[in-house]
Each structure stands twice: as structure tokens, then as C-alpha cells.
Amino acid sequence: MSINQPLVSVIIPTYNRATYILDSINSVLNQTYKNVQIIVVDDGSTDLTYELVKTKPVVEYYYQENAGQGAARTKGLSYCKGNLIASLDSDDIWYPDFLQLCVDRITGYQLDFVFANWDQQNLQGDFNSFLPNNKTLLPYTSRSVDFWIEFSSTELRHIYVQGCPSPSSSFIVKKEFLKLGWNCEMNIADDWFMQLDIVLKNKCKAACLITPVWRKRISGTNICDHRDSSEVIEKLYVEDLHTILNAFNAYLTKPERAILSKKFIEASVFSSFFKFRKERDFKRGFRQYMSSLQIDFLYTTKFTLKYVMYRFKRKYNLSKL
Structure with a gap:
């Protein structure tokens, strides 16, 4: 060779x-x-x-x-x-x-x-x-x-x-x-x-x-592709991303940290509300929500309001208003 x-x-x-x-x-x-x-x-x-x-x-x-x-x-x-x-x-x-x-x-x-x-x-x-x-x-x-x-x-x-x-x-x-x-x-x-x-x-x-x-190829046992969207969000963008943020905190610039933090917060808000509404797992849902508040209180609050408004419009078919 x-x-x-x-x-x-x-x-x-x-x-x-x-x-x-x-x-x-x-x-x-x-x-x-x-x-x-x-x-x-x-x-x-x-x-x-x-x-x-x-x-x-x-x-x-x-x-x-x-x-x-x-x-x-x-x-x-x-x-x-x-x-x-x-x-x-x-x-x-x-x-x-x-x-x-x-x-x-x-x-x-x-x-x-x-x-x-x-x-x-x-x-x-x-x-x-x-x-x-x-x-x-x-x-x-x-x-x-x-x-x-x-x-x-x-x-x-x-x-x-x-x-x-x-x-x-x-x-x-x-x-x-x-x-x-x-x-x-x-x-x-x-x-x-x-x-x-x-x-x-x-x-x-x-x-x-x-x-x-x-x-x-997509099969019933793919690590990611066989899971439903709520499970992917929790496993990938909540649990894994939280580990990533902690592991690379010293290597990330402020704008890079903000990008990853926003992904984590948005996923945490979605996942916590899913646990409240669908799984009735209030303890885990509350713990996830608190973790996003600890990272960025203002953005978590802002995104929560945005998400609640989205859910409200969708529930009452107000998306065109």
C-alpha cells in the first residue's frame, strides 16, 4: 500500500x-x-x-x-x-x-x-x-x-x-x-x-x-428514528444536551452557549408540559422545568408564554387569528 x-x-x-x-x-x-x-x-x-x-x-x-x-x-x-x-x-x-x-x-x-x-x-x-x-x-x-x-x-x-x-x-x-x-x-x-x-x-x-x-435504513430498532418525537426530545435535547452543556461549558463562547441553552430550554419546556398533560408525571415535569429556569429564567419564562399561547390557539382553532 x-x-x-x-x-x-x-x-x-x-x-x-x-x-x-x-x-x-x-x-x-x-x-x-x-x-x-x-x-x-x-x-x-x-x-x-x-x-x-x-x-x-x-x-x-x-x-x-x-x-x-x-x-x-x-x-x-x-x-x-x-x-x-x-x-x-x-x-x-x-x-x-x-x-x-x-x-x-x-x-x-x-x-x-x-x-x-x-x-x-x-x-x-x-x-x-x-x-x-x-x-x-x-x-x-x-x-x-x-x-x-x-x-x-x-x-x-x-x-x-x-x-x-x-x-x-x-x-x-x-x-x-x-x-x-x-x-x-x-x-x-x-x-x-x-x-x-x-x-x-x-x-x-x-x-x-x-x-x-x-x-x-430505518428499522424498528433504530436508536433515534424508531422513537416517538416526545421521547426523542427528552432523551436527546433534554438529557443528552444537559450533559453536553456541562461537559463543554469551558470551551463554548457566550453565543455558542446561548444557542445550546435555548435548544435545551425549549425542549425542557415542551417535555415538562408533556409530562404534565399526558403522563401525569408532575414530579419529573417540575424537575425538568426547574432545570431550564436555572439556566435562563427570562428565556424560559418568555418561551413558556409563547408555548402556552401556541397550545391555546391550537386547542381552540385560533391559529388564523
């Missing part, structure tokens, strides 16, 4: 995905880029995952008691030999040129990480390019060159404070930036936490491929 063909270690965390796991593994084996190490970390599966993975002798298989996707990825990282790290979810599929395009960009342009657009499965089962629906990345697409958009360190901070545009299956990064692995406390946002850790603590250069080169 030449210096421009570095080893890519691919971590595939999985939990009871026997239906999909071989498709994901085969999508790595069928890459035009061949210098890969494939690591499957089984997060306590009780189906036929082990038997299926063992039909692929080239794949390294490791088992752990169920501890979540963040813990599985981090365990996989401990076995990685490559200087470039990728993590493919076990129900996703890379198109054959995914790795070649991404590795060529990192090595050819001295980048720290890259991520790529994908085809997202909708509720009807059809696949559509995700990027046109991403409001954070869309303003940058006009300056793409050869279907790639490069970002400065400042732009990366702005993008990732807004949210996570690069789920695990889209993302390839230099190993040196993954000293801590993935945060095992995250319910959903282990990717977002890891990527914020990179862009907030380092002056990075990165790029995004706007051509879809992988496929994200």
Missing part, C-alpha cells in the same frame, strides 16, 4: 440486527478501497448475530454485555489499528466508492475529518438525499467544488453547535482526535458529543461530500 492508502479501521456496533448485519459487512467488503480492518462489536445480542458474523472470517468479532452504542464504539476503538477511523451502523450500507472518495479527500487535502451525504429512508420506504433537508449545511452548498464543501474551524464550530449533520455512518476521522472515544452516558447523541469534542477543542479542517454515497 502507498502512503496515500492508509489503513481504515471500521467499527460496526450491533445489537440484535441479524436481519441487517451481513448487508453492512458486505458493503465494507465490497468497497473499491481495500485497506480496511473490520471490527464488529456485539452489544449483547440474543439473536443469530454471532453465527452470521462468523461466516466472514476476515471480520474481527468482539462481544460485550449490553451497554449501549457509545460503549460498543469505544470498545471497538480499543482494537483499531488504522490511522483513520470510521463507524458504520449495522443497519446502514456504504456504496462501493464511499471509502475511496473519503480517504482521497482527507489525504489529498490534509483534512482532519470528512463526512458524506446519504440517502435517507422515509416512512413510505423510499430513499431520498438527506442534504437538501439540512438547513444548517444547505447555505454552504453553493460553494462546493467537485461535489465537496470545505469548512474552516470557525465554520465547523458554528455547524456543530447547531446540531449533528454527520451521523456515525457518514464520518471518517483521524484516530488522533478520538482519544476519549464516544461518551457512554449519551442516550442518542454519542456522535454529536464526540464531534463537538473534536471541533471545540481543536482547530480543525474538514469537508462534506454532497453526493449521497451511503444509505441509512
